[in-house]
Amino acid sequence: MTLDRIAELGIVGAGGAGFPTSVKLNTQVPQLLVNGAECEPLLHKDKELLMHHADDMLRGIRISMNLAGCTEAVIGIKNKYHGVMDAIQPKLPADVRIFPLPDSYPSGDEFVMVNDITKRIIPPGGLPKDVGCVVMNVETLMNIGLDKPVTHKYLTVAGAVADPITLSVPIGVTIGEVIEMAGGATVSDFGVLLGGAMMGTVAQSLDQPVTKTLGGIIVLPSDHSLIKRYKMPWAEIHQIGKSACDQCRFCTDLCPRYLLGHPIEPHAAMRALMFGTSNEQLVAATLYCCECNLCSLFSCPEDLDPKNVCVQGKPAAREQGLKFKGDPSEIETHPMKDYRRVSTKRLILKLGLDNFRNVGPLTKVDFKPSKVVLPLKQHTGAPAIAAVKVGDKVKVGDLIGKPAEKALGARIHASISGTVSAVNSSVTITA
Ligand code: SF4
Ligand code: SF4
Numbered sequence: 001m002t003l004d005r006i007a008e009l010g011i012v013g014a015g016g017a018g019f020p021t022s023v024k025l026n027t028q029v030p031q032l033l034v035n036g037a038e039c040e041p042l043l044h045k046d047k048e049l050l051m052h053h054a055d056d057m058l059r060g061i062r063i064s065m066n067l068a069g070c071t072e073a074v075i076g077i078k079n080k081y082h083g084v085m086d087a088i089q090p091k092l093p094a095d096v097r098i099f100p101l102p103d104s105y106p107s108g109d110e111f112v113m114v115n116d117i118t119k120r121i122i123p124p125g126g127l128p129k130d131v132g133c134v135v136m137n138v139e140t141l142m143n144i145g146l147d148k149p150v151t152h153k154y155l156t157v158a159g160a161v162a163d164p165i166t167l168s169v170p171i172g173v174t175i176g177e178v179i180e181m182a183g184g185a186t187v188s189d190f191g192v193l194l195g196g197a198m199m200g201t202v203a204q205s206l207d208q209p210v211t212k213t214l215g216g217i218i219v220l221p222s223d224h225s226l227i228k229r230y231k232m233p234w235a236e237i238h239q240i241g242k243s244a245c246d247q248c249r250f251c252t253d254l255c256p257r258y259l260l261g262h263p264i265e266p267h268a269a270m271r272a273l274m275f276g277t278s279n280e281q282l283v284a285a286t287l288y289c290c291e292c293n294l295c296s297l298f299s300c301p302e303d304l305d306p307k308n309v310c311v312q313g314k315p316a317a318r319e320q321g322l323k324f325k326g327d328p329s330e331i332e333t334h335p336m337k338d339y340r341r342v343s344t345k346r347l348i349l350k351l352g353l354d355n356f357r358n359v360g361p362l363t364k365v366d367f368k369p370s371k372v373v374l375p376l377k378q379h380t381g382a383p384a385i386a387a388v389k390v391g392d393k394v395k396v397g398d399l400i401g402k403p404a405e406k407a408l409g410a411r412i413h414a415s416i417s418g419t420v421s422a423v424n425s426s427v428t429i430t431a
Contacts, residue, residue: 001063001147010150010212010411015046015108015137018213018379020410021144024134025067032065033117033128033135034075037101037108040196041348042158043216044360046138048166049154050077050084052362053142054091060141061096068134076101076113104341105198106292110135112256115333123328124262124288130328139215149397149413153210156360157182159219159353160190166360169210170415172372172429175217176206181365185219191227193218197351198293202230209426211378212410225352229297229305234312237305238273244302245270251295251306254340257288261331263324264288266295266306273309286313287322298342298350368431372415375426376401381408386427392420400427 007022015035034057038046049057061073072095077085079100089098099117101107111122113135120131128135143150153171155178158164162183169178175192179185192203196216203217220227251266258264263285289310296307334340348354377383384401394400394414403409414429422428 001067001144003067005147006067006144008411009143009148010413011140011143012150012212012379012410013137014139014143014153014213015215016213018211018410020379020381020408021136021140023408024136025064027129027134028069029129029132029134030069030071031118031133032061032068032070032073033114033133034061034073034138034141035108035110035113035135036075036077036138037113038078038215039105039108039344040198040200040216041105041344041351041353042164042218042356042358042360043156043196044158045154045156045166045215047078047081047084048156048360048362049138049142050075050081051087054088056142056145057138058091058093058096059145060136060143061145062093063144064134064136064141065095070134071095072097074099074117076107076117078103078107102341103344105294105298105344105347106256106290109256109290109292111260111262111290115260121260121328121331121333123331124264124324124326126328149399149411150212151396151413151415153212153214154362155210155214156216157219158216158358158360159193159356160186160221161219162186164357164360165363165365167363167365169365169367170369170372171212171378172209172374172415172426173367173369174207174209174373175203177367177369178210178217179206179219181367187221189222190219191222191224191231193220193226193230197226197353198297198347199291200230202227209373209375211375213378226297232305234308237308240304245273245304246302247271248301250299250301251304253336254299254342255289255295256292257290259334259337259340261333262288263326264310266310269309269313270304270306286310287317288324289314294342298347369416371418371421371428371430373426373428374400374412374415376412377425378412379410381410383425384409384412386423388420388423388427390420390423394418394420394429400429 401412
């Protein structure tokens with residue numbers, strides 16, 4: 001398989017922002033790291049795919065290793081998943097091995113995982129290739145191994161639903177339909193987190209479509225603290241943050257990027273907010289926040305929101321062209337790094353998710369949607385340009401959108417057979 005073929009299939013990173021995979025693999029590095037950490041609480045999609053679709057993933061690993069010139073692949077799996085490791089181990093060729101990762105958050109953060117496996121530190125603002133690695137998600141590799149256009153998405157549905165499950169659905173079905181496939185919500189008044197409890201977003205409507213990057217749907221009662229937190233407006237975060245931070249530093253002392261030696265100190269960003277002060281290095285430091293939300297949802301004893309204070313600082317840092325000025329070779333991990341890991345169990349308790357079943361078995365669901373809405377932007381880069389018009393008949397896998405010439409982007413394919421009934425920022429197909 002070639003990089004062009006991967007682009008043709010519309011494959012993008014299935015576990016993050018949807019970076020086009022053909023661009024990511026256009027590199028030459030010695031090591032391929034497979035990110036199977038899946039550290040978001042209650043999500044089970046990658047673990048289930050490792051258990052049930054390892055052969056497809058291993059084909060994807062071999063293709064990716066060939067394309068990126070890798071001599072070794074390492075699959076990062078949480079050390080608690082003994083059954084998964086035992087099932088995969090006999091299938092592994094000599095140049096592919098498993099690395100058991102700690103069951104902590106955020107063990108799936110690229111920078112944290114690269115350091116756990118290789119002991120190398122990606123420099124602030126850098127990429128895994130800076131330390132000789134390319135990092136790929138389990139489902140992305142599986143999509144490469146399948147050698148078919150990306151038309152379906154695996155995801156876990158968890159929280160306040162009757163039957164938490166992991167399933168594959170046509171891209172473009174609504175999240176409301178997917179929640180019904182998990183037996184429906186168990187409460188009448190609920191909110192939905194898309195992507196995860198720690199790094200997700202609140203769904204604006206149950207009609208939002210499933211995209212190529214959605215890995216989890218968490219249903220929670222509307223009065224759950226997480227739903228309230230995610231809905232808090234910036235003006236309120238700002239007001240409370242300005243008056244209530246006691247500068248205890250817990251946010252910094254537990255920050256996974258600070259512990260890697262990166263120049264990010266959320267307590268300092270909070271101090272700047274309180275006193276209305278700012279300096280170049282403080283503003284620049286916010287760029288190195290990975291937005292894991294640990295400081296806001298776990299570390300801060302005052303329930304403040306240092307993560308969003310950091311996020312708000314990023315545009316100014318980018319506008320001013322600020323960058324890390326130190327010598328990356330001098331960066332060292334904090335001596336307490338390994339003792340300050342936040343276990344998933346403690347995180348689930350703190351988030352108030354311990355009342356929900358932490359399971360998500362891969363389940364085949366026979367579902368034939370009457371309509372799908374496929375956004376033309378489901379990936380990093382420019383939106384795709386529609387390649388169909390209203391009235392066109394399409395079959396599953398047909399091309400319906402492609403990137404402009406030389407633009408960074410991804411192809412979009414029909415996920416059901418039917419007739420194109422609308423074309424705007426999305427393509428609607430009616431069965
Ligand atoms: S943990 Fe909370 S109170 Fe403590 S320094 Fe950080 S933002 Fe302030
Ligand atoms: S969200 Fe908070 S804990 Fe996470 S990297 Fe940013 S500052 Fe650190």
